[in-house]
Amino acid sequence: MTPFEVFNEHVNQFPIVIDLPHSGTAMTTKMSNELRSDAILANTDWLLRELYGFLSKLGFTMIQNNMNRYLVDPNRNPNGSLTGDYYHLVYATNTFGHQLYQTPLTTDEITKRFTQFYRPYHNQLYKLLTQKRQAFGHVLLLDMHSFAEYTKKTDATTADIVLGNDFDRTSSLGIYNYFSDAYEKQGYQVSNNFPFRGG
Secondary structure, three states: OOOEEEEOOOOOOOOEEEEEOOOEOEOOHHHHHHEOOOOOOOOOOOOHHHHHHHHHHOOOEEEEEOEEOOOOOOOOOOOOOOOOOOOOOOOOEOOOOOEOEOOOOOHHHHHHHHHHHHHHHHHHHHHHHHHHHHHHOOOEEEEOOOOOOOOOOOOOOOOOEEEOOOOOOOOOHHHHHHHHHHHHHOOOOEEEOOOOOOO
16 A cells, blocks of 8 residues: 555646545554554544545545554644654554553654655645645645544533634634635534644
8 A cells, every 4th residue: 555645636626735644544564563462543533535535536636644643643743853752743652642552662763754654745745735836826725634522621512523723823714714604504513723723
């Protein structure tokens, strides 16, 4: 299996790139051998291909990650140390704080994952965004996810849709309201940047 797939790479029907960063479930043999026998890879975004596959059929350009987010998370900022404080890219524990590996990963292993999987994914994503900007003068990047329940403790009712734009830092309020209004008109309950504010 290839680390990621691209659909409609050279089709410029829309000034939009769809990103499925957490759609993967595959892992390397090395990672599988290093995991604890009781490790649970929680927080997988299930059924993304089934949920959003129609978008590529409509002509939208899409990049789909095939690798498990616990191998390396392409939806996280790469800035920061790859040692000690590496958990924002390569997690040592799962969403619920349970240890994943029999022994801590080495700096070489973390760097290798970054080089082999994270960087090529983002190079391709950057290429897709650049092509759209050249064709249209602008581009909208949509990261698509799925969730079963909130991972943060809250008394709030789980919404149908969570829209995250990092509190209006990654898109304008106008774009946010466009999507929020569209979902609400269809009868969906929309949550504003909680508990997911976007990567």
